[in-house]
Every structure is written in structure tokens, then in C-alpha cells.
Amino acid sequence: MTFLYPRVGLAVLLSLLISACSDQTSTMATPSHLTAAKAKAIQLCAGCHGPQGIGTAPFNPNLACQKKVYMVKQLNDYRNGSRTSHLPMANIAKMLSEDEVDSISEWYSITGCP
Structure with a gap:
């Protein structure tokens, strides 16, 4: 079970980074x-x-x-x-x-x- 928590944390971090990138591009609309x-x-x-x-x-x-x-x-x-x-x-x-x-x-x- 100790392996599960770092993976969950990494998954959450990656999803936050991805959403931050997509939010940034939408504010840079033409x-x-x-x-x-x-x-x-x-x-x-x-x-x-x-x-x-x-x-x-x-x-x-x-x-x-x-x-x-x-x-x-x-x-x-x-x-x-x-x-x-x-x-x-x-x-x-x-x-x-x-x-x-x-x-x-x-x-x-x-x-x-x-």
C-alpha cells in the first residue's frame, strides 16, 4: 500500500499541470x-x-x-x-x-x- 500513495500524488500533480497548461492556452486566444x-x-x-x-x-x-x-x-x-x-x-x-x-x-x- 505504500506504493499507492506516491502514484496517486503523481497522478494528481500531472492532472493539475495539464489543466494549468490548457487553461493558459485558452486565455491566449486570438x-x-x-x-x-x-x-x-x-x-x-x-x-x-x-x-x-x-x-x-x-x-x-x-x-x-x-x-x-x-x-x-x-x-x-x-x-x-x-x-x-x-x-x-x-x-x-x-x-x-x-x-x-x-x-x-x-x-x-x-x-x-x-
Whole structure:
């Protein structure tokens, strides 16, 4: 019987650790603006840039883990017409609000990063 008590104590300790870890991850949920950004990115961007930001063809750039400030600048350049190299991107960027440009860029900047 003396062996039973250390095992019970270990089982209780392990269950507490597991529940503490799962509680911690639930408090680190994606903020709502990034949830909306992900949905918008999947709707408008995933066809070419993939649902996780990995380009679907060799000539489509990866957006996963890209710097947010870079993506904001590129999207704004498409929106204001100073970048005209790809008409589909210009048309898509013009459909985005300033807040959407910011939040989608933020979402891609943290997606797929190690």
C-alpha cells in the first residue's frame, strides 16, 4: 500500500499541470480583430497566397511570417495606385479598409512563424 500513495500524488500533480497548461492556452486566444482578419484573408488572399500564407504557385509570394510594416506598405501602394505591377492585387487591395490592411498584415506576420 505504500506504493499507492506516491502514484496517486503523481497522478494528481500531472492532472493539475495539464489543466494549468490548457487553461493558459485558452486565455491566449486570438484577438477578435485577428479572427476577422483571418476570415477576410482566407476570403480574398488564400486563392493565391494559400490559407496559411504559403503561395499556391511558384510566382505567388509567401505572406506567412512576413513583416507587418512591409505588407501594410505594399497593400497601401496597391490601394493608392503607386504600385501597378499586378492589377488583381490592386483591385483586391482597394476592397480593403485601412483597418483591414493593418489587421490582415498583422495576422500574416504571425501566421506560420516558428
